[in-house]
Amino acid sequence: MSESRHSSAELLESARAGDKQALEELLARHQSQIYRFGMKMCRDPEDAKDVLQDTLVAMARGLRDFQGASSLSTWLYSVARSFCLKKRRKSKHAPSSSPRSLESDSSPAASVVDEGKLPDEVLASKQVEQALEEAIAELEPSYREVLVLRDVEGLRAAEVAEILGIGIPAVKSRLHRARLALRARVAPSLGISPQATSPTPACPDVLELFSHHLEGEISADVCARMERHVEACERCRTACDSLKRTLSLCRSSATTNVPRHVQESVRRALDEVLAGQATPR
Template identity: 65%
Template sequence: MRDEADNFLLERARAGDAQAIEALLERHQAQVYRFGMKMCRDPEDAKDVLQDTLLSMARGVRDFRGASSISTWLYTIARSFCIKKRRRSKFAPEEERSLDTEMIAEGRQLADPAQSPDEVLAGKQVEHALEQAIRSLEPMYREVLLLRDVEGLTAPEVAEVLGVSIQAVKSRLHRARLSVRAQVAPMLGISTDGAAANGTCPDVLTLFSQHLEEEISADICAEMERHLQACDRCRSACDSLKRTLALCRTTGPTVQVPNSVQASVKVALRNFLAENA
C-alpha cells in the first residue's frame, strides 16, 4: 500500500506536475539502486538500471492506477532492465567492484566510535561474507531473497514482481535463505551442521523458514519449539538463520545512491521532462 506522501505526489504527477514526478522518483531511487547493484553486481549497470527505471516510471506515471504499490511497480520495471543487463553482460569479466568499494569511494561508511578496531574488522568480515553469499546465488534465488528479506516486500508482492506463484516464491526463498546461512554462519562462530547424531532431528532450518512465511500449522510449530528446547545443535542452527536474516534486513539501508549517480540521473530525468512538457 502507498503512504500518504506517495498518494499526494502521484496525483500531482498524473496531472503533469514535473516537480512532483521528480520528488516521487527521489523518494524511491535508493531502493531501485540497491536492487540494481545486488542483481547486476556492477556500478555502471546499476546506474543504467536506475536511470532507465526512473525514466520508464516518468513515462508511465499518468497511466499508473495503483493496482499495486509504487515499490512493486518499480521493482518490476527494474527487474526487466536487470535481466537485459545480464544478457548483454554474458561475457563480462569476473572481477567486479563490491558494494563496500562503492560506499567507501563515496565516503558513506562511518566507523562506530563505540566499537573497537577488532569489532569493526569482525563486522566488516561478516558483511563481506553476507555480500558474497548473496552474490553467489543464482539470479532466480538472489532476486527473491533481495525483494523479500532485504527490501521487505511481502511474498505476494514478490510474486507480482517476478510473475510467478506465491508458492514458487516461498520455495525459492527457503532455498536461498539456507544457502546464505550456510556461508555466513561460520563467520558468526556457528557450525553449519544442523543435523543431530543418528539423523533423529527434523529439518529445522526449512521448518523455521516456513514458519516465518506462515506455512506450517500451530501444532507443527509447537512440536518444533519443543524439539529446539531439547536439542542444542538444532537451536544453534536456527539461531544462525535468525541472525543471518537480521543481517539481510539491515544491509539494505546502508547502500545509498552515490552523489555522482544522483546528479547524472537527475539531469537525464529533467531533460526527459523538458522534452515531454
Template identity: 65%
Template structure:
C-alpha cells in the first residue's frame, strides 16, 4: 500500500465514523485528478466542472456505504465516468466544438518556461504536447477512457476494467489501439527514422511493446524483440517513439480546479455536512 493509499484509508475510516473534516480533506485530495479526468473525457470545461461537483458530492453522500473493496481512486473514476456518460448523451445532438484539453488552464504565455530548454526546444515540446492532446481528443470515447485511466491516471488494467465494467482483456485490446493511434498522430514531430522496414523481417514492435507493458508476451518473445530492435534503427526509433509518447501521457499535469468551482463545491458540501454526523 502506498503512502497515498494509507492516507486515504485513514481519512476514509475517520469520515465513515462521522468526521466532517476528514471527509473534506479526502475530497480535496482527489479533486484535481477527478477534474483532469473529466476535462479529458467531457472536452468541455463547464461539463467538467459539473462532473467534478457531482462526483465529489456523490462520494460524500456514499462514503458510509463504501467498504473499500476497490481503491478510492477507482471508486471515484467509476462515479465520474457515469456522470461523463450522462453529459455525453445529453449533448450528442449539440454542435461539436473542438477545444484544447487545456482550454481552462492558464494561457501558454503565462506558463513557466523550463530554463534548461532553449526557445526552439520549448516550442517543439509544446507542439508535441498539443499534438498528444489532439490525438487523445480524437480517439473514440471507449479508447480514450481506457488510455486516460491507464496511461494518464496510472490505474492498473484490472482497475480500469473495474471502472469500465468490462473484461481485462478488452481493456488491453482498447489500450493497444489507443496507444498506436496516439503515437501515429505525433510521430511526425518525434523524428521517426525514415528508413524503410525490411520486408518479412521486422516484427510489429509497436504492438509487441504495448503488449509487453501489459505482460502479454513471454520472456522469449520479449528477448527476441529486444535483439531485433537493437540491430534495426527503424524499429528502434519506432519503439522509442511509443515510449516517448506514453511518457508524455503520464507526465500530463494536474488540472487546477478553478477557484469558483472550489467555492461552489465547498458551499454545497457544507449544506450536505450539516446532517453528517
C-alpha cells in the first residue's frame, strides 16, 4: 500500500464515519509505536504481539466512540499500557528478582567495552544497542515507562502524565532518576569510565541540572552558570556528553519494524473484528 497523503486527523475523521481503508491506514500508521512500547515494557516478543493485537482491536472497536479529548496516540498508549499491566500481573515468565530500585541504586553498570574500538565505533556497534536495551529493561517499570514514553517515543511530559494518570511533577521526578540511572549503565559501552565523570567536591550536580534543563525547569541564570562550569571542567563536560549521547541513543531506537508474522497474526484478528462490525444485527 502506498503511503497515504492524508493526515492522521483526516484519517481519523474518515474512519469514524465508517471508512474501512482509513481505519486500516490508521492501524498501520500506529502499529510500530505500540509494538515497540510493548516490547520495552513486557520484554517478551509474544507478550508484545498480544499487546499490539489487543490495542489495535480495541482501537478498531472503539474508534467511533473516541471523543478526541486526547490525541489518538495518547489514547493508544493508555490502552497499550493497560494491557502491559495485565501481562505483568499474569506473566508466568516474570524475572526471579525484581529490577533494582532507583531509590538506592548505586551499583555501576556492567562494562561491555570493546577495548579494540574507538568510542565512535563502539557507539555504532550492536554492543551499544544491546547495552541500551538491557539498561532500559533493568529499570523499574514505573521509571521505564516514563523514560520510554518521553525519551524514546518523544511525547510531551503532559501527555505522559495523562497516560500514566499522575501529575507532571511526578513524571519529571521519575524521568530524571531514570535518565541518570540509564546513563550510568550505558556509559561503559560508550567507552566512558566512572572515573572520567566523577565530579570534584566543588562541582555542581551537572547531570541532574542538565536533565532539568531539558524539561525547562531551571532559570537562564542557572543554565548559564552550568554552561560556564561545564566548559571549564572536563569531568563534568564528559558526564554531560555521556547523558546527551545516551538520550540520543534512546531517540534513535524508535525505529522498530513489526515482524511480518506478527503483522499477519494481528491482521487476521482485525479482519475478524471488522467482519463482525459489518454484520447486520
